[in-house]
Amino acid sequence: MVFPRKDYQTLREKIKGIRMQGTTRQITLAACVIAFGFVGYYLLSITRAAPVTFSSEAETGTLSANATQVSDSQASGGSAVKFTAGTSSEPKCADLTNLVFCDDFDGAANTAPDSSKWHILSGSSWGGQCFKNLPENISQDGQGNLKMTLINKSTTQCTDSDGYPSSVTSGGMDTQNKQYFKYGKFEIRAKLACAQSVWGAIWTSVGTGPAWPEGGEIDIWETFNNDGRIKNSIHAGNPHWQIGKYIPAANPAYCNDYHVYGIIWRNGSIKCTLDGVVRNEITSAEANGRPWPFDTYDQRLIIDLQYGGPGRPNAGAYDVTELPDSMLIDYVHIFQ
Ligand SMILES: [Ca+2]
Numbered sequence: 001m002v003f004p005r006k007d008y009q010t011l012r013e014k015i016k017g018i019r020m021q022g023t024t025r026q027i028t029l030a031a032c033v034i035a036f037g038f039v040g041y042y043l044l045s046i047t048r049a050a051p052v053t054f055s056s057e058a059e060t061g062t063l064s065a066n067a068t069q070v071s072d073s074q075a076s077g078g079s080a081v082k083f084t085a086g087t088s089s090e091p092k093c094a095d096l097t098n099l100v101f102c103d104d105f106d107g108a109a110n111t112a113p114d115s116s117k118w119h120i121l122s123g124s125s126w127g128g129q130c131f132k133n134l135p136e137n138i139s140q141d142g143q144g145n146l147k148m149t150l151i152n153k154s155t156t157q158c159t160d161s162d163g164y165p166s167s168v169t170s171g172g173m174d175t176q177n178k179q180y181f182k183y184g185k186f187e188i189r190a191k192l193a194c195a196q197s198v199w200g201a202i203w204t205s206v207g208t209g210p211a212w213p214e215g216g217e218i219d220i221w222e223t224f225n226n227d228g229r230i231k232n233s234i235h236a237g238n239p240h241w242q243i244g245k246y247i248p249a250a251n252p253a254y255c256n257d258y259h260v261y262g263i264i265w266r267n268g269s270i271k272c273t274l275d276g277v278v279r280n281e282i283t284s285a286e287a288n289g290r291p292w293p294f295d296t297y298d299q300r301l302i303i304d305l306q307y308g309g310p311g312r313p314n315a316g317a318y319d320v321t322e323l324p325d326s327m328l329i330d331y332v333h334i335f336q
Helices: 008-015 024-036 039-047 056-060
Strands: 099-103 138-140 146-152 168-170 172-174 184-191 198-206 217-224 230-236 241-247 258-266 269-274 277-283 299-307 325-335
Touching (some): 146 299, 184 217, 198 325, 217 258, 241 269, 241 277, 299 325
Antiparallel strands (some): 172 299, 184 258, 198 217, 217 230, 230 241, 258 269
16 A cells, blocks of 8 residues: 555545546456466456545545555445555646546746636625636735735725725636536635634635525634634525534644545535544524525535635734635545
8 A cells, every 4th residue: 555644634535536446456356366377357446446525434434544554345336446646735627427527727937826716706795805807815825825915005905895995906717508417525725814804714605595594504614713623614594694613723833734625515515624523514404494404405616815804703813914815725625
């Protein structure tokens, strides 16, 4: 087996989209049996390839951290697995199966993300700053990341959706009119911005269904860096109702390194994952009879970098002297 890193997280990363291949044990068996002449059967055995979705062990985080312990029973295809190291320590779209949407952001520096996948946000934000479709605010970095940057322009750039003027510009994008999703496993590897007034979000909102909030919203990851926690939440119904759950702040803060933020969205259940481990679950049972749109309507994916401002959620920490600050998105992988 070949592992770029033998840590628990990487193991789960690799499990989720592997192609089943001949195993070391099978090859050993085959080598023995070949000596006895049963060549054909075991050649067939070791070249058998079967696609795998994601194993329940990878989902629940019970996979062994020791790579050598990935055994037959832990791979849903009935065979042990061989991991193939790519050019990166992280999985790439080309290495994965069961994808419905994928972007590794491998474009040249200062180029826009793939316009067949992404619609760039522009103008007033939901709160606190102005989205601009400019390379300085949103572009690929030439090193495998999509980079969104908060910049203080010192003069008013727009007023946000609640009428507050802002001098801060930033980037955001969604899959509106590109692709919509219902159910699946979403994984977005990102390095957050650490500025105190950052309001970053990886989330979904109304796709082809009725308007917000009736059409629903899933916050895969949302953070107000005042407290360093990660918020997982859903919004639904008309009148609006919501459930919000938190992943506690960590030391070092999440914004200091890349992490994989995700959901496993199934009928009646949205599990929220951090680095492949389920940390929160929100279920239709918790709706207590209120509308649960997530088994009815599809959603668009949205990734954006916002900034608190006067009157905004992070007003208390508002300090534009901490800008510019950037958020990096390594990849978006969505499986079904
Ligand atoms: Ca990448």
